[in-house]
Amino acid sequence: MYSFGSYVRIRREALNADDKSMSVRQVAQRIGVEPAFLSKVERDVAPPPSEAKIVALAKELGEDPDLLLAMAGKVSSDLQEIIRKRPQLFAELLRQLKGQPDHAILYIVRQVSDGNW
Amino acid sequence: MYSFGSYVRIRREALNADDKSMSVRQVAQRIGVEPAFLSKVERDVAPPPSEAKIVALAKELGEDPDLLLAMAGKVSSDLQEIIRKRPQLFAELLRQLKGQPDHAILYIVRQVSDGNW
DNA sequence: CAGATCGTGTAGTAGTTACTACACAGTACT
DNA sequence: AGTACTGTGTAGTAACTACTACACGATCTG
Numbered sequence: 321m322y323s324f325g326s327y328v329r330i331r332r333e334a335l336n337a338d339d340k341s342m343s344v345r346q347v348a349q350r351i352g353v354e355p356a357f358l359s360k361v362e363r364d365v366a367p368p369p370s371e372a373k374i375v376a377l378a379k380e381l382g383e384d385p386d387l388l389l390a391m392a393g394k395v396s397s398d399l400q401e402i403i404r405k406r407p408q409l410f411a412e413l414l415r416q417l418k419g420q421p422d423h424a425i426l427y428i429v430r431q432v433s434d435g436n437w
Numbered sequence: 438m439y440s441f442g443s444y445v446r447i448r449r450e451a452l453n454a455d456d457k458s459m460s461v462r463q464v465a466q467r468i469g470v471e472p473a474f475l476s477k478v479e480r481d482v483a484p485p486p487s488e489a490k491i492v493a494l495a496k497e498l499g500e501d502p503d504l505l506l507a508m509a510g511k512v513s514s515d516l517q518e519i520i521r522k523r524p525q526l527f528a529e530l531l532r533q534l535k536g537q538p539d540h541a542i543l544y545i546v547r548q549v550s551d552g553n554w
Numbered sequence: 555c556a557g558a559t560c561g562t563g564t565a566g567t568a569g570t571t572a573c574t575a576c577a578c579a580g581t582a583c584t
Numbered sequence: 585a586g587t588a589c590t591g592t593g594t595a596g597t598a599a600c601t602a603c604t605a606c607a608c609g610a611t612c613t614g
Contacts, residue, residue: 344561354604359562370602390524399520399528400512402535407507409542411516413534414527416549418519425526428545432533461591471574476592487572 324391325364331381332362342380351376368392441508442481448498449479459497468493485509 322330336342348358351373360366368374374392378385389396403410417425439447453459465475468490477483485491491509495502506513520527534542 343559345559353602355560356562356564356605357603363562365562366603367601373602384525386524386528390521393521395512395517395520395524396528399531400517402531403512403516404507404510406539406542407503407512408501409539409546410531410534411503411513413542413546414516414519416546417527417530420549422523422526424549425523425530429526429530429533432537432541460589462589470572472590473575473592473594474573480592482592483573484571490572 322391323364324368324388324393325362327391328377328381328388329362331383335381347377347380350380368394371397439508440481441485441505441510442479444508445494445498445505446479448500452498464494464497467497485511488514 332342332344332347344359344362345355348355351358353369353373357366357369361369368391369377371389371394374388374394375385377383378388381388386396386399403414449459449461449464461476461479462472465472468475470486470490474483474486478486485508486494488506488511491505491511492502494500495505498505503513503516520531
């Protein structure tokens, strides 16, 4: 629906309406990039920044880092590591769950977190 | 335990003992790289090749692509796409399952594939 | 109306990825 | 002895990643 850039722009501008410290310049400074670069990223002139900067940006915007990373075409490196430690197991699980509806997956999450099994 | 390179070398040489078409040169040609490059990869002088070449290599060696990719520090792009389509859901699931033993995860896989739920 | 802050255009760059191309010496076959 | 195949060393490269640095005109603020 939205590209990474335009989504960030819309979210940031919404926050900037109430809070003037959410300008391109100030947000850029806080996440550790040059203003010109963030400007280009938001207009999809430059590709999304690195994982670390995206996570920092998510924090600034009050957004889910995994969602923003996904929009940037990335998967969090800690999730990748989980898979890499038991690749066959998680590969089979994920391909199995690919076709399952959200509620089925949520059901598993709850099952595991509740510890009832 | 083994690096990507040395693991490939050992597997290939084991196959080469019976089947002379498993030389560096011939395997390299079949997976679509220069022999010198495969030689370097197997000695960990060059980093692992691209995902596509690793998958082709796995086929040559009769190995699980996901395992070989993991050894190369990668995660299959189709798995990444599964996650990127529902990032929050799968992020929570994977972080939840991180600490679970293999048999618990296998139990879920079987539950889903059997369709009993 | 001066100074600060705003977003953005242009140009450049260091590091990584994913290789190729060629050459050379050693070994195996006939 | 000649041909063919083996592995490997050196050198080079195109494309991508992830940015920085500076400059400019517009706008907003005291």
